[in-house]
Every structure is written in C-alpha cells, then in structure tokens.
Amino acid sequence: MKTQRSLLRSILLGLAILLVLVIYAYGFQVTKVNFKETSSERRLTQLTRILRALAHPDIFEYEQEEVDVVVPIYLPCPDPVPDIPEPDTSGPYMVTDVSCAASKEFILLEGVNFQPGSRGPINFVAASGAKRQLENFVADENGYFQVSVQMPTRQPVAEAQYLRATARVPVGAPKFTDTAKVTWDKIIETVFLALLATTFGTLMAIPISFVAARNLMSDVKSSLTSIALTIIGWPLGIGLGILANLGIGEVNNLLTANLGLNLGGVIVGPVAAYALARWALPQVEVEEPGRGMRVTRIITLIVVIGLIILTFQMLAELALSVGQSLIKPLGSLGFLGNFISQLGDVGNMVIPAMVALGAGAAVGNTLSSFGQSISDRLSGSSVKIINIILAAIAGALLFIIVAVIINWFYQINDPVKIYWWPGGIGAVLGVLLALRATPKAALPIGTTIYFVTRTILNATRSVESLVMVIVFAVWVGIGPFAGALALALHTVAALAKLYSEQVESILPGPLEAIEATGANRLQLIAFAVIPQIIPPYISFTMYRWDINVRMSTIIGFAGGGGIGFLLQQNINLLDYRAASAQMIAIAIVVATMDFVSSTLRERFV
C-alpha cells in the first residue's frame, strides 16, 4: 500500500516536472528566444556602436579648431605610376606607403607633425569632390599617427584624388551642447508635470477616498423613500444648478464689463455673504427655531450661495483680464500673468461644474431627508404606496440616464430604445424592489455606493496612464498638458484606493466616541477620521509624487510631453548620444526625487 502511494507520488511529481518544462518551452517559443542572435557578429558590432554612443552622452562640447591635411592618391594605378610630390614638412603632413592603389586595397597612411592629441576623420575625396569617411585617427604625444585604410570602390579616374585627414583640436573651456540645454528644459517641464498631476490628483482623491472606505460607508443606511427621492433629486438639482449658474452669469457679465465694478464686486461680494451667513448660521442652536424663522434663514442661505457663486465668477473674470494685461509689462516674468489668466480659465471651467454638482447634492440631500421624515411619520402601508410610485420614477430615471450615456457612445438614436425600454425596465425593477422590501427598512445604500466607487476606481486604475494619455493628447493636443491630465486621472484612481484603505484601518474607538457626542457625519470625519489619517495621507502623496516623476519621464513616449518626448525622438533618429544624455538626466531626477521624498516622509510620519 505504502509503496503504491509513493509510486503514485513519483509519477505525479514527474508529470508536474514535465508540465513545467512544457510551459517554459512554450514560453521560449512565444517570446522568440534566440541566443544565437545575441552572438552574431553583425549584432555585436551594432551593440558595440550603441553602447559606445551611450557611454558618450552629448552633454559637453569644446570649440574646435579644424586643420585639413591631404595626400594625393591614384585610384586605380595609372601607367606609368606618377610620382607624388614631396610633402611640405614644415606643418602637419601625411605620407602613404604607395602612391596608387586598386579598389578595396589596404594602404598604410602615416601622419606626422600633427598637434598632439588631435583627432578626426580620414576621408577619401573623389575627383568629383564627393567624400567618404574611411577611418578615424588619433595623433599620439609626438603628433604622429599610423592607420591602415581600405580604398573605396570607385569608377577609374585618371588624375589624382585625395585622402584628407581633418584634425580637430578642442580649444577653450567645455560648454553645454544644445542637446544638454534642451534636455534641461524638458526635465524642468517633466518635474512640474509630475507636481501638477500629483496636486490635482490628490485634491480629487481625498473626498473620493471617504466614499470608497467600507467602515465609513457601511453605516450609511436609508429608507427606500429617501433613496428614491435622492435619485430623483440629483438630476433635478444639477439642472437647477446649471440654470442658476447661467442666471448668475448674466449678472456677472453686467458687473465685469467694467474693471472697477469687477474689483468692487470681488470685495463686496464675500463680505456681504459672510455677514449674511453669520446671521443665518448661528454658532449654537439652543432652541428649535420657529417655521417663519427657518424659511427666512433658508432664503438667506440661498442668497448667500448665489453671492458666493457670483463672487467666484467675478474672480475668474478678474483673473482672466488682469492676467492677460500683466503678461506684457512683466517681461520675463510674464508666465506669472499667464498663470493668473489660466487660473481664470480654470475657474470658468470648474465653477459651472461645481455649481451643478453642489445644487445636485443640495436638492438630493433635502429630498432625501424629506423622504426619511415621510418614511418615519406615515404608516407602513401608505409608505409602501409612496415607495412604489417613487421607486418606479427613480428606477426609470436611473436607467434612462444610463441609456443616454450608452447612446452617446454608440449613437443608437432610437427614442424607443433609449427612452421607453430602459425607462420601462427601470420602473418595473423599482416597483419590484418597493414591493419586496419592508416599507421602512433601512437599505444599505452606503455599501452600494462603496462597491460602485470601488469598481470605477479599479477600472480606472487598471488603465495605465501611458494609455490614457492617448485620449488626452487628442483632446488637448500632444504635449505636457495632456501628460499631466493623464497622470492626474491615474493618480486619482490609485491614491483614492490607497487612501481609502488607510481610512479603513483607523481605530474605531475615537469614531465611536465622537459619534456618541451627537456629532453628524461631517463632524465625525473632521474630528475622528482626518486626525488619524493625516500621516499616511502625506506619506502616500509623497510616494505618488515619486511615481509620477518616474512616469512623467516616459509619458512623452505616448504624446504626453516632458523629457520622454525628446528621448523617443532621439531614439528614433538613432541619435544615441543625445538619448544617453536624456537617460542620465532622468536617472538623476528620479534618484533625487527618491531621496527627497523619503527624507520628507521620515520627517512627517
């Protein structure tokens, strides 16, 4: 029995080894492993050439003095063989061992009286004036060199042709080559590209990370009424937000027509908003305010929000006009003016989006708490009826929104397919959910949001920024901006995940304690979560900056600007000396970043 088992084992082991061998054999086959190629002479000479070029990065150069020295040669030998005149031995001169040669014949060439250490090419200069490089020479300390050159294949010519040595001698101090200067410019571009991508990515990732943290989201539960009203409220709010932004934009256009008015508005706006907000949001609420007071407060708050939006719009316009007018007078610091006006542009782009999202959140939240109070107050059966109606509307809405997005990609453009079918299916699913769920039960909406966010993050993260940059390069043009956007998007996905894992690993004790004081969710995050996650957040941000610098050095390969763009160009042009200079620059930057970020991390954590 025992021997049988051990026999079976041996057979299985043998089969396993065989299987592994087959797997590796197939691997060799598909990766086209070919070791013969590595030692073929042609490849080796190419390799040598490239490695030598890489070892001579194109960073420094000298001013060079050139001296041409020629010696006549007949190709092929005429009859009779003519004499070669004695060379002038006062300066540098060359002699050959023969005065004529046939094609492909080797001749010995000697140079005398050259400047010690001078070097350069030896060219064959044909009667037509065309030249061809045959060899390189280096003069020794006595100014002497000796090389054997092979004659090229040429049509027979009667008169003398020439071998020409161009002796080059460096003069003066070394200076940076043009390649070095361009490399420096691009390295700066690369570092800033990484900085911007990290900054914007981090800013976006922080709020997302809270939504993607399981321990924060699993407690978020809502009744179906509340959820359905939230789903209806968001698009409604976004629509209202867009309208509000347009309306406020009209006022903004009137006010910003004149620079003085614009300046005044930027100052008066926030002051008025602050004063009103202080009145409408008292520090401590001892008594529940009456209905009239509450309505007045809500109206005041809406005015405050309008004022804030107006202020931001005016600020953006102001930045745009001030920045533009600053570019000229600032001269070489004109980029500051450009920066200010770009900030204005960013504002003009971001404000409508923020207003729309903010309004969506506000209306969604209001309807959600309204739904919760309906669900709390009314009886079970009436809540069920309300749930059925609201869930049907919400389901239909949700499915139509998804269908419209799909339609945008695939251009189905059939109203029955993009409105009626999804709407109907959504409504039916909503009704089914409302029928099945207990009317007042709290559904785990937080966990659902958590999973959706996680899925989106994972999908985004799995697309490399090198691939993303292709889309951005089409959108904003090839260049560093496209690279920054691609890196920023990838940073958001990667950091949000890392951050959320940190949120998930915080101590639950303080969370519990702060919740027990009666704090709401926002306060809970501000007092119990944020103090606990600051050190890991700083650490991960540094780490990400490190990664982004490394990524930004190659994002140019796909059109993202920075040093990678230059490197790729030089590789394609077979200019390996320039490419070598850029590789060295990348190595220096990455090593420096590594050092800086690890030092900073140690200090903060």
Added chain:
Amino acid sequence: MLEVRNLTKIYEGGVKALDNVSFKVEQGEFLACIGLSGSGKSTLLRCINRLIDPTEGQIIWNDEDITKASQDEMRRIRRKMGMVFQHFNLVSRSKVIINVLAGRLGYVNPAMSVINRFPKSDVEMALKQMDRVGIANQAYKRADELSGGQQQRVGIARAMMQEPEMILADEPVASLDPVLAHSIMQYLEQINKEDGVMVICSLHFLDLVHRYADRAIALNEGKLMFDGTPEEIDDDKFKEIYGKEAERVG
C-alpha cells in the same frame, strides 16, 4: 428616568448579546452593571445611546422612545448622554483641548466646527471642565502624550462638555491601576452627587460596586440575573452571576 423594556440584541451571525433585558433607572441614580466579559454589558450601554441598534425592545428616556428616534432626533438625544470608554477613545493625534471640545459637537453649528471654530463660551467651558478633573495645564499637549489616568480624565471632561443628563461609562477603570481607578470613580461620583447626573457604569470589581453604586444589575450571557442594591449580592448571588467556579477577588 430611563426605562429599558424587553431589550434584545442579536448580532449578524446569530449571537444573542442581550436577551429580553428590562430594568429602570431613576434620575440621579448611580447604577453599576456587572457581569463576565462578553455578558452583554458593553452592548447594553451602546444600545442606550444607539451606537448599536437593538433588535427588539424599547428604551424610554424622559417619555421618549429612543429606539424609534430618527437620525436627526438621535443627534439631539445623544448630546445629553455623555459616554466614557474603557480605552478612553481619544483622538490621539489631536490636542487635549480639541478632544474636550469635541463634546460640544452635538450643540455647535456643524459648518463652523468642521474648521475647528468653537464659540468662546465653549472654550471657556472646556478649560473649566479640564480644571475640574485636574488637567488644565495639559490642554495644549497631544492627547497621546498623556498617561492613562490623565487620558481618562480627558474622556470625562469630554463627556461633561455635553452638559449630560446621563453618563454611560463602559468599564471606565478597567485599564487603570487601583489608585487611579478610585480617583476616576470619585470624579464620576462627584458628577453624580453634585450635578445630579444619572450614571450607568459597567464595572468588574465588586468592591468598587459596593463603594460607589446606589444599585446594581448583573448580566450573564445577555440575561438579566440580578437587580438590587450592592449589599444584596451575597455569595449565592455571586455564584449565580459569575458561575460556580468563580471566586471573589478584592
């Protein structure tokens, strides 16, 4: 007055932490809750301020059913219930005064508190409460720089910032040495006697129960085993609560 009626908590996975528990606590009473580890003491305390939602039963406080309160109502109810924890549960990287001020979160305007702005009166109150428990000079240290006894005093000051009508203390002295334990218990006693705050405190040591509590309840595997004065816990009762092999210590 607090009345707990037929309270049952079954955790996901079927563990029955509380089994049909009913008792009453009068205003101004110091109630001790005893029982083995895992007998449901912590769950009971956390059900009272709804950190844990009970499965069944009612908790009536000042004629209001806490188990039916909505999220917004809970904020108003919780701010009148201070809680003190075994492991203090301070936010260790925050300053002591911020930890104490956190007790006001149920009262202040959320928007302002998020950017760490508290009304002047609250800051004064925080200093006063810290003075009361003898840690006023530590106000601007980080919470984790304090010793265990000091941290628990921060926890008490935080609970007192809520101007509570009830304090829930979950084994407040279990991670402290006997001397510190008495000093912390004396603060709770002081709050109970001077301010008339109801205290519900889970404890391990019977001598502490005898020394501080007006009344005691005992839990065993989620069931209420005893409800009476500490003096009534004789050796028979003790074995009933803690099991036959148990021996008294302290």
